[in-house]
Amino acid sequence: MILDGKQTSEKRLALLREKIEESGLYPRLATVLVGEDPASQLYVKMKHRACERVGIGSIAVDLPGTATTQEVLDTVHRLNEDPMIDGILVQLPLPPQVDTHSIIEAVSPEKDVDGFHPTNLGRLFSGSPVFSPCTPLGVMTLLAEYGINPAGRRAVVIGRSIDVGRPMAALLLNADATVTICHSKTQDLAAVTSGAEILVSAIGKARFVTPEMVGDGAIVIDIGTNYDENGKLCGDVDFDKVEWKTAGISPVPGGVGPMTIATLMENTFASARLRSCGPL
Numbered sequence: 001m002i003l004d005g006k007q008t009s010e011k012r013l014a015l016l017r018e019k020i021e022e023s024g025l026y027p028r029l030a031t032v033l034v035g036e037d038p039a040s041q042l043y044v045k046m047k048h049r050a051c052e053r054v055g056i057g058s059i060a061v062d063l064p065g066t067a068t069t070q071e072v073l074d075t076v077h078r079l080n081e082d083p084m085i086d087g088i089l090v091q092l093p094l095p096p097q098v099d100t101h102s103i104i105e106a107v108s109p110e111k112d113v114d115g116f117h118p119t120n121l122g123r124l125f126s127g128s129p130v131f132s133p134c135t136p137l138g139v140m141t142l143l144a145e146y147g148i149n150p151a152g153r154r155a156v157v158i159g160r161s162i163d164v165g166r167p168m169a170a171l172l173l174n175a176d177a178t179v180t181i182c183h184s185k186t187q188d189l190a191a192v193t194s195g196a197e198i199l200v201s202a203i204g205k206a207r208f209v210t211p212e213m214v215g216d217g218a219i220v221i222d223i224g225t226n227y228d229e230n231g232k233l234c235g236d237v238d239f240d241k242v243e244w245k246t247a248g249i250s251p252v253p254g255g256v257g258p259m260t261i262a263t264l265m266e267n268t269f270a271s272a273r274l275r276s277c278g279p280l
């Protein structure tokens with residue numbers, strides 16, 4: 001079974017459009033893009049396009065690649081104080097001269113629709129999330145859409161980054177899975193991953209996950225967004241060789257990526273509702 005993130009995200013966006021219309025609210029998302037990296041420009045553009053589709057206003061703040069930490073902080077502070085803005089997304093990665101941690105911590109937790117602020121990560125890890133990071137939350141939505149309940153299942157996450165691997169593990173744990181996190185120092189990775197009933201890969205290496213790393217009948221979620229030696233977009237999983245072993249697998253493109261963007265829209269609407277009328 002293909003876990004189709006493109007189709008699922010379309011469905012979610014159509015539903016969200018209706019909910020926003022019914023609410024009478026006009027949520028607004030501000031994106032902050034520093035520099036001119038083409039991939040980042042593309043992602044930000046995709047986010048603005050999704051906003052338009054669902055009835056969310058979007059404001060783009062573009063800063064030059066030479067911007068200092070202070071200049072980015074000034075932008076974030078201005079957006080924090082702007083009552084018209086419900087969500088702030090600072091596109092990552094930031095240029096090396098900008099201190100990413102201080103920028104993430106500067107975003108008001110109430111407007112942190114990326115869910116990267118330590119307050120929101122703390123809420124997630126304590127089991128009562130407000131805003132969860134969009135990519136892992138999008139994965140949970142995709143699983144739910146296909147009737148896959150992680151409760152009691154052995155789940156293995158490869159990758160432990162703050163924005164993907166760790167929150168992914170926390171969400172699976174909150175959903176009562178038995179969770180293992182693997183990383184570059186994990187010994188005998190294949191032995192661990194092949195025992196997974198739900199395997200989530202967030203490594204960033206093209207076609208790294210091969211059939212011997214996957215158990216029969218596993219659910220495989222591929223978060224990786226990589227380019228192979230021919231410049232072709234591909235995931236962390238060697239899809240063609242692995243698919244037959246799985247009960248369900250998400251492709252790249254058309255899997256987790258579109259779910260990330262749909263979830264960002266959902267988080268922005270949730271923020272607007274929280275700000276307009278208190279708890280959801």
Ligand SMILES: NC(=O)C1=CN([C@@H]2O[C@H](COP(=O)(O)OP(=O)(O)OC[C@H]3O[C@@H](n4cnc5c(N)ncnc54)[C@H](OP(=O)(O)O)[C@@H]3O)[C@@H](O)[C@H]2O)C=CC1
Nearest residue numbers: 135159160161164183184202203204223224225256257260
């Ligand atoms: N589809 C989407 O919406 C999104 C996709 N992505 C994609 O997901 C992937 C991961 O992103 P991100 O988490 O930010 O990346 P990072 O580079 O921050 O993290 C990669 C993780 O993979 C681990 N790792 C690297 N090599 C190995 C290995 N050989 N064996 C086991 N673990 C390994 C690292 O371990 P260690 O910690 O020990 O170094 C690290 O924890 C990328 O391809 C990125 O483009 C990211 C965000 C959104």
Ligand SMILES: Nc1nc(=O)c2c([nH]1)NC[C@@H]1CN(c3ccc(C(=O)N[C@@H](CCC(=O)O)C(=O)O)cc3)C=[N+]21
Nearest residue numbers: 043090091092093114134225252253254255257258260
């Ligand atoms: N503050 C911040 N928040 C993020 O959520 C964030 C970020 N920074 N930096 C970069 C990563 C990456 N990311 C993706 C979003 C959509 C697709 C996506 O839709 N991909 C399409 C293909 C798009 C293409 O054609 O390249 C797909 O997989 O089908 C991929 C990756 C969000 N990220």
